[in-house]
Amino acid sequence: MLILQCPCCGVEAEETEFAGGGQAHLTRETVGASEENFEAYLFMRENPKGVHFERWRHANGCGKWFHAARCTVTLEVFGTYSAQTTRPPNEICDKITARRPGWSLKDWGSGKFA
Amino acid sequence: MKRYSAFAIAREASRYHTGWERAWRAPEPKKKYDVVIIGAGGHGLATAFHLGRNHGIRNVAIIEKGWLGGGNTGRNTTIIRSNYLQDPSAAIYEKSRSLYETLSQDINYNVMFSPRGVMMLAQTQHEIRGYLRTAHANALQGVKTEFIGPRRVKELCPIMNIDGPRYPVLGALWQARGGTARHDAVAWGYARACSDMGMDILQQTEVTAIRREGGKVACVTTTRGEIDCDKLGIVVAGHSGVLAEMAGFRLPIESVALQALVSEPIKPCMDVVVMANTVHGYMSQSDKGEMVIGGGTDGYNNYTQRGSFQHIEEPVRALVETFPIISRLKMLRQWGGIVDVTGDRSPILSKTPLENCFINCGWGTGGFKAIPGSGWGMAELMANGHSPLTEAFGLDRFREGRFIDESVAAGVAH
Ligand SMILES: Cc1cc2nc3c(=O)[nH]c(=O)nc-3n(C[C@H](O)[C@H](O)[C@H](O)COP(=O)(O)OP(=O)(O)OC[C@H]3O[C@@H](n4cnc5c(N)ncnc54)[C@H](O)[C@@H]3O)c2cc1C
Ligand SMILES: [Zn+2]
DSSP states (O other): OOEEEOTTTOOEEEGGGOEEEEESSOOOOOTTOOHHHHHHHHTOOOOOSSEEEEEEEOTTTTOOEEEEEEETTTOOEEEEEESSOSSOOHHHHHHHHHHSTTOOGGGSTTTTTO | OOOOOHHHHHHHHTTTTOOOOOSSOOOOOOSEEEEEEEOOSHHHHHHHHHHHHHHOOOOEEEEOSSOTTOSGGGTSOOEEOOOOSSHHHHHHHHHHHHHHHTHHHHTTSOOOOBOOOEEEEEOSHHHHHHHHHHHHHHHHHTOOOEEEOHHHHHHHOTTOOTTOSSSOOOEEEEETTOEEOOHHHHHHHHHHHHHHTTOEEEOSOOEEEEEEETTEEEEEEETTEEEEEEEEEEOOGGGHHHHHHHHTOOOSEEEEEEEEEEEOOOOOOOOSEEEETTTTEEEEEOTTSOEEEEEEEEEEEOOSSOOOTHHHHHHHHHHHHHOGGGTTOOEEEEEEEEEEEETTSOOEEEEOSSBTEEEEEOOTTOOGGGHHHHHHHHHHHHHHSOOTTTGGGOTTHHHHTOOOOOTTTTOSOO
């Protein structure tokens, strides 16, 4: 059972209060996008064994979307942050590197943040 | 290899069972193989088996990081059926089901295939319409299924309460020739047959990198050294994303946990498999008498082979309503597996952007039933470069919009 804190309303609760929304920081492609980018947006997903960034919704609470940084191997939650951002904030990345020495944002998202 | 038979049992009984051979060898890795398969689950082993049996390719290694059959193949609830909706699915699942019928004879290993019948309950009007549609599609595909009414459901499974109150049983999609098989035996039987053909099964050997030369796959790095190969098959279910990254391409797949549980053994009370998709629960009785129960997947990426408790609680709560007699049962064990789920809930059997590297994955919550057929098709694809069985399941279908949408037929855990 994951325990997450909603950054929108501050409530800390068990995962049954939230709904997972899949990978975060997708680039939303639209008319005129290349086939490759459009396919990536719709279907291709990061599926890391380790640090991951995801969307969650506080479904049975304030109802708002937010982002979470989590490890898919230990289920450790490194932190949650606002969905109004296109990249994970530095303080979240610092928390991750503190727990996973050597990890870098470059490793995630097929080098998107390289 | 000595054959298993009634005579062999009598012979060994008369000499205190001292003459049984090991079922498969534990060889040292060779420098090079014609084909390397990564993953000794059912699909990897069946692929190797059919490479040898159907195509005469026997210089093969199957590399497994843990023990063979220790992934999802040894963790599933063993339901076998072929009444999917789309034509390509019907073809590969029905091929598979029909191969299961003679599998024990083909590999001289009792996989305990039990075509006891699989019943998928319709508990809403919406489900009735869905299953009628599937039954009609199956009739056109030559897959024998029928839609049955609640009275017949009760006849086939008397312990069921069909009157609700919350989810009354309104009918069911019934495949009389579906059933179950012993999951471990499927892996062990294929492994024994592969080993007998001279193939090397390398357990406790993890692939850590895939090396290329001139755009082609050249070699895999393992925890027991480098192994060269002409062709490579990646068949690792939940770890497909990890291996695809090593091979330099991406997949439309996410890995999530799926759980199951069994009760204490009780006397025989149910001789069919029942799936209740609306409430995400399904149940059958094992030969030992345990009630085998499965539920839905977790909603987030996970590699831990552990799931969240509410996904155990929910199916059990719902099943108690439909099967009141299980309400006092104690549960013995609960476990999880990491399943590889695609956007259209159909598998991927495909060439990859890396030449001579093939992938078989995306079976998600429902690939046990597909093991023999998938092995047949995957072996053909790897040997000949194409296969009528796998044609529609290519990686390019997502870009081209040719989905094989089984989200309705496979909406629950398989
Ligand atoms: C709880 C549960 C219930 C299910 N119920 C059903 C059901 O009723 N009916 C049905 O049809 N299906 C069911 N399934 C799905 C079915 O189990 C799977 O689709 C199927 O077993 C997949 O087989 P596989 O051979 O592809 O994968 P696996 O059996 O998982 O084998 C993959 C192997 O690859 C190995 N591997 C991974 N990475 C590496 C590496 N780097 N190097 C070497 N080896 C590696 C793993 O150790 C593993 O042994 C269920 C699954 C679960 C978890
Ligand atoms: Zn909130």
